[in-house]
Structure formats: structure tokens, C-alpha cells
Amino acid sequence: MSTAGSKVLVVGATGAVGGALAGVLHGRGARCAVAGRDAGRLAERARGWGGCPARVFDAYDMDGCAALAGWAREALSGLDAVVTAVGTVAFGRSEDTSDEVLEHLVAVNALAPIAVLRAALPLLPEGGAVAAVTGVVAERPMPGAADYSASKAALSAWLTAVRREQRRRGVHVLDARLPHMDTGFADRAVAGSPPPMPPGADLDAAVRAVVDALASGAAVVRPGTDGGLVTEARER
Template sequence: MELTEARILVAGATGALGGAITAQLAGRGARVALAGRDPSRLARAARAHPGVPAIPFDAYVPESCARAVRDASAALGGLDAVVVAFGAVAFGTADEVGDEVAEHLTAVNHLAPAAFFRAALGVLRPGSAIAAVTGAVAERPQPAMADYSASKAALRAWLDAVRRETRRTGVRVLEIRPGHLDTGFAHRPVAGTVPPLPQGGDPRHVAAAVADALETEAELVTTSPDGTPVVERRAR
């Protein structure tokens, strides 16, 4: 995908990783639309990119996710990619995390991205892309993070299946599966207390890899053991 003048919606643009992805895409000439939950943070993110559409949504309300896609498409005159970079995390053993928290994680980490993408698949053309952040836990579930890991693994499975479905339509599916990043995300859990974590990677490096992956129509972004982002042509 040629990023110059590409019309891209970034959902979760108010976060550290989403903001870094937005900056990378805009820096390469893309026309971006921002979507976020918190109005004040969304307004602050929009000030960094004057004139861009800024669209609120509630990840717990699937229709608002679909509406954000429609609003972004109307504002930009169409869409060439939708990138989802939001989520929620919780910590605690399986018997400590309640059903309400588990339901919240599933809604925010799996069902909301799926709602964005279901709406996007109705407007994207061949050569367009959808992209979502899953994380290393989607591949390697961690203790004291069972429900969080499961919600991200569900999104990974959904993306894998949709990737096969959309090969006939020419819409690309990119999974962003980095290791722990220094975004502050883990320190804002919806439940539990963050355990000791290794030094996080720089989200700006992952954001650059995401932009590279969109440009080269790659299917997966991971990070190596030393934290270096890796762009892979085919997902595995």
C-alpha cells in the first residue's frame, strides 16, 4: 500500500502506541482519522494533527465502533485501512478475576475490534488493509493473565480466519503482536495489580514497523528477544 494520501482510521489513537502509529502514518503522507474513547484525550491527540477528523467511540458498544468507521469513511471520502490499537488489561489468577472483568476484557479486546473490522470490510477496496494489536500473550498465554491472554488469543484467531476469507477480495490483514512495550498500559489494569515486568520496548519502533508492514503488505509484526521489531511477510 502506498501510504501517501492513504486514508487510514486509527482507533485508539489517544494511547501511546496508537499515537505513535498515527504519527508514523501521518509522517509518511497518510490522511488519518483518529478515534478514541476519552473526549479530552481525543481532543489533545487531534491538536497534534490539525484538521484531522476526531471521532469518539465506546468499545463496550459495538454499534459505536461501526459508526466510527462510517464517520471516518465519510470524512475522508473512503478508507484504505483501519488500524485498531486499543485494549484493556487485568491481572490475577483465574479464580481471582471475576466474570464481569472477563466479560469486559472479551468485549474490549475481541468484540470491539471485530465490530470495527466488520464495518470496514463493507467499505474497503482491494489493496486495503485492516490491522490490530494482539500482543505476545496471544501466542504465549501468561499466568495471572489468563483472561487477558484469552481475549487477545480470540482476536488473533479471528484475524487468522478473516485473513483467509479476504484473500479473494484483496483486503490484507495485519496482526501486530509485539512483546511488552513501555506505554504505561500495564499500569492501568481494570482489575488486579501489575506483576514485575521486564523493561518494555519503545512503542515508536513498533509503530515504524507497522507503517513498514502496511507499505509492504506484510501480515505480521512481532518483536525479537532483544526487543527489535520484526516485519514478517506471512503470519504464523
């Protein structure tokens, strides 16, 4: 998928990662439609991205999540790709984590992005793409964040299965398993406090890697052994 001239929906555009993704896509010539939770921030960012179409959504509203792709296709007169970068985190030992916290994590980290992407799949042409930011915890679950890790792993597993389903249609499915970054995300946990964290990865480099992977039709972006990010054409 060529980035320049492509029509892309970015969901979670008021967050640090989603906003950076939309900014890079816009900078590379994509026509974006953006969705986010914070109405004021969304409007401000949309103005900076050429006055692109913008829509407020709630991750707990599954019907609203499912409606985003259709809205974006109408607003952009077409749709080539959908990227989700929504999420929330909680910390604490598993026996100390409530069912309510788990329900919240699964709703925001798995059910909402799945609803967005599921509705987008039949709207995309051959060569189109869907992508989601999961996190390295999807493959390396983190002690002290078992429920958070499980919610991200659920989304990652869904992406892996859907990638195989969509192969004949030629729709690419990207799983962005990004490492910890100093975006303040961990400090906004819905429960618990973050443990000591290693230095965060570079946000700009991570976002560029995701956009490059989206354009190339890659399957996975993940941390490499040298501390950087690697892109894989297919799932291991």
C-alpha cells in the first residue's frame, strides 16, 4: 500500500502513539480520518492535519466503534487502511486485581479495536490493510500486569487468525508489538502503580517503523535483540 494518497482511519488519535501515527501518515501524504476520546484535543489535532475528518468515540460503545470505518469511508470517499492505537493499563498482582478492572482492560484493549477492525474488513479493497498497536506484552507477558498482558494478547491472537483468513483477499493485517515508551501511558493506569521501568524506546522511531510496516504489508513489528524494532513479513 502506497502511503501517499492513501485513505486511512486512525482510531485513538488523541493518544500519544495514535496521534504520532496520524501525524506521520499525514506528513507522508495520506488522507486521514481520525477518531479519539477527547473532543477538544481531537479537534485541535485534526486542524493540524489539514482539517481532516474527526469523530469522537467511546471504547465502551461497541456499535460506535463498529461504525467508525463506514463513517471514514464516506468522509474520505474511500478507505485503504485502518489503524487502531487505543489502550489502557493496570498494574498489580493477579490475586489483587478485581474483575471490574479486568473487564475494563478487555473492553478497551481487545473488544473495542476488534469491533473497529472487524467492521472495516469488508470495506477494504485488495491491497488494503488493518493494523493495531498491541505491545510487547502480547508475546512476553509482564509479571505484575497479568490482566493487562492477557488483554493485549487476546487482540494479538485475533490479528494472527484474521491475517490467515484475509490472505486470499489480499488484505494485510499488522500487529505492532511496541515496547515501553515514555509517553506517560503507564502513569495513567486505571489500577495500581507501575514498577520501575527501563528507559523508554523512541516514540518517533517506533511510529515510523509502524507506518513503514503498514506500507509494506508486513505482519509484525516487534523489538529486536539490539533494542531497535524489527519488521517481519509473516508471523513466526
